[in-house]
Amino acid sequence: MADIIRYLSQTNIEVGAKVPNFRLLDMNDNSFTLKDILGKPAVLYFYPLDNSSGCTAEACEFRDVYDELQELNCDVYGISPDDHESHIQFSSKHELPFQLCCDPSEQMMKDYGIWAEFLLNQNEIDYLKKFPKFLSRVYDENKIQTVVRSTFLIDKNGLLIRKWVDVKPFGHASSVKDQLNKSFNFEIGF
Secondary structure, three states: OEEEEEEEEOOOOOOOOOOOOOOEOOOOOOEEEEHOOOOOOOOEEOOOOOOOOOHHHHHHHHHHHHHHHHHHOEEEEEEEOOHHOOOOOOOHHOOOOOOEEEEEOOHHHHHHOOOEEOOOHHHHHHOOOOOOOHHHEEEEOOOOOOOOEEEEEOOOOOEEEEEOOOOOOOOOOHHHHHHHHHHOOOOOOO
8 A cells, every 4th residue: 555644643542442432334234333342352454445455365364364263252343434335245255254344434443543644656546546436535646545454453341452553464364363362362351
């Protein structure tokens, strides 16, 4: 992804703090809140765009470690600004076993401090031409505002155990699984 120019939120959730509540829509257009996931650990991973190469790689890697995360009683939720029709197609195409959620107002991403302005180079702009809806967000010819690829590992009480911000998609899901394994073995908040 492009270079971050600046974060557009002053929020910085610290490890050990309760994560902010949210109201999202799941792939079936049902309301989904923090209360719905309390009671066991959860991975909330944020990504910019269904079907882009990096986001597809990250989703497939979470798919590939999903059973191991489930063995640790941990659910996975992918969250992006895309709508539920896009999520249904993306999930079906890549056989994703977890829920993808929509943040249509982008409020959760802002509340979690992971909304930013990016500077695009010409190759990135040319690549985005495959995604007209996303390309429509480009302004000043080479800037875009979108979510920073990030992951939040929370415990059963909604406390942040670990976060990764501005992550590279390749190998990331395994790092999250390893952290969950380590936290689970020490029974931190689980």
